[in-house]
Amino acid sequence: MNFMKNNxxxxxxxxxxxxxxxxxxxxxxxxxxxxxxxxxxxxxxxxCDDDPSNDCVEDCAGILNGxxxxxxxxxxxxxxxxxATFDDDSCEYNYPVWTVIGSGLSSDTTKNVLTEFxxxxxxxxxxxxxxxxxxxxxxxxxNFVGENITNNWFLINYHTYSPSRGDxxxxxxxxxxxxxxxxxxxxxxxxDASKVQNWYNLGGVPTTYTNGSxxxxxxxMAVVPMAENTPLSMSLHxxxxxxxxxxxxxxxxxxxxxxxxxxxxxxxAATLDNVDYEGYNGEKHHQDVFxxxxxxxLSGELLSLGHEEVVRTYAWEMPSNWxxxxxxxxxxxxxxxxxxLAVVAFIQN
Numbered sequence: 545m546n547f548m549k550n551n552x553x554x555x556x557x558x559x560x561x562x563x564x565x566x567x568x569x570x571x572x573x574x575x576x577x578x579x580x581x582x583x584x585x586x587x588x589x590x591x592c593d594d595d596p597s598n599d600c601v602e603d604c605a606g607i608l609n610g611x612x613x614x615x616x617x618x619x620x621x622x623x624x625x626x627x628a629t630f631d632d633d634s635c636e637y638n639y640p641v642w643t644v645i646g647s648g649l650s651s652d653t654t655k656n657v658l659t660e661f662x663x664x665x666x667x668x669x670x671x672x673x674x675x676x677x678x679x680x681x682x683x684x685x686x687n688f689v690g691e692n693i694t695n696n697w698f699l700i701n702y703h704t705y706s707p708s709r710g711d712x713x714x715x716x717x718x719x720x721x722x723x724x725x726x727x728x729x730x731x732x733x734x735x736d737a738s739k740v741q742n743w744y745n746l747g748g749v750p751t752t753y754t755n756g757s758x759x760x761x762x763x764x765m766a767v768v769p770m771a772e773n774t775p776l777s778m779s780l781h782x783x784x785x786x787x788x789x790x791x792x793x794x795x796x797x798x799x800x801x802x803x804x805x806x807x808x809x810x811x812x813a814a815t816l817d818n819v820d821y822e823g824y825n826g827e828k829h830h831q832d833v834f835x836x837x838x839x840x841x842l843s844g845e846l847l848s849l850g851h852e853e854v855v856r857t858y859a860w861e862m863p864s865n866w867x868x869x870x871x872x873x874x875x876x877x878x879x880x881x882x883x884x885l886a887v888v889a890f891i892q893n
Contacts, residue, residue: 552755592622605630609728622791622857623784635795636782639857645852649799652773656696657766658890660753661832662733662746665711665823673750674701677761678831689763698815698888699832704729706749711823712875728834730841741809741843743892756892775799777890778851788882790814792838792858794889802849807893809844813837814860817875817884821877832886835862844892 576592586592587599589608603610615628621635630777652704661677663670679687681694688694703713706729719726724734735745744753752759759765775798782793802808814837819830836858839845862882866877 546730550893582878587626595888600672601863636791637857638791639793639855642854642856643694644850645855646797647827648851648853649777652775652799653777655755655769655774658755658888659697659699659759659765661699661701662704662706662713662751662753663693663701663749664706664708665707665821665825665827666811667749668825670750671825671827673752674704674827677752680763680766687763691764693766693770695765697721698890700815700834700888701830701832702729702732702739702766702834702852703830704733704746704749706733706872710872711877712867712869712872713819713821713830713833715871716748716863716869716875717834720873726842728837728842741807743843775802776891778891780887780889783887785885785887788862788864788885790838790860790862790887791883791888793855793858794858795850795853795855796891797848797853798849799813801851802847805848806846806851808847809892810839811837811844811859811892812887812889814862815888816880816882817886818881820879821874834862835866835885841869847891 549841575584575594576586577594582594583610584592584594584828587596588602591599591608593609598605600608602608602613604614605612612630613625613628614630614632614634615625616635617628617631618624618635621637623634623636630704659677661674663674665862674806677699679685680689681697681699682688689697703711704869705711705714705718714729717728719728719730720725724730724736730736731739731743733744733746735742745754751854753769757771777797779795779797780792781795782792783828784793794810794812814835816833816835819833821830822828827889838858862885865879867879869875
């Protein structure tokens with residue numbers, strides 16, 4: 545019994561001794577997190593951690609070292625983000641009709657510029673003209689006109705049946721009626737005395753129109769209109785492109801009452817960059833390719849604008865089989881990516 549008791553005493557003494565030894569080993573200075581011998585420090589923003597790379601780093605909600613995901617948290621908005629943890633006031637809502645949201649501009653503003661290039665992959669002269677026009681937008685080209693101009697200069701490249709049919713990028717878009725009423729090219733470019741509105745009288749391609757008037761291809765085609773003023777401004781801020789689906793948010797501001805005008809027509813075009821297709825003329829790459837009108841009507845949407853700020857939204861889906869058609873057999877050679885979709889809006893009278 546005594547032997548067992550002595551062993552127990554010895555064991556207890558050894559355990560206590562080991563315990564005391566361990567405690568003595570852990571004593572020492574603690575870091576700001578209370579860890580003995582730790583490396584955490586308080587940075588210049590008063591945050592205690594052991595990562596010097598994130599000192600004073602705020603998340604999108606302004607929280608130091610936070611992990612918020614910012615976005616629209618309202619599930620009634622069309623850009624609702626189910627992963628968002630902090631609402632950043634980015635919610636966008638549908639406006640199916642024109643809705644007044646402000647009192648309009650206090651004065652006129654400078655014009656933006658739209659150049660409409662009318663060509664065809666059957667046209668032997670079109671590639672050179674198209675290339676010259678695009679060189680003004682190329683920052684690596686000697687013809688580059690500068691960002692102050694290109695940021696406010698927009699292009700639409702229409703492929704038409706002039707001088708002959710066979711362009712797959714036109715054939716998919718053209719109508720089927722023999723009289724042309726459902727053909728975007730006929731309505732936009734062909735003169736007809738019986739039509740209520742004739743926008744242009746196309747004599748052949750290539751042809752360029754800038755802000756509604758015929759223009760030769762040179763930097764002046766943009767510089768001259770930019771020196772002029774207009775009572776209208778437009779913004780596409782808030783427009784969403786998700787794959788093949790487009791939600792257009794268009795805000796129009798006016799500095800004057802234009803309700804007496806009966807000829808303000810709104811056009812909203814869908815365009816596509818980086819389209820690869822080699823037609824008869826050998827041009828392989830195409831930019832700003834016209835795909836169709838997003839708002840209804842081939843002749844534009846008639847507007848009535850007061851001295852006000854108005855907003856409206858539109859929905860459009862790119863045809864998944866573009867440019868497949870029943871009129872031309874090489875459509876399958878066209879290569880494109882919906883990531884290159886864009887929207888151009890303009891008002892013409």
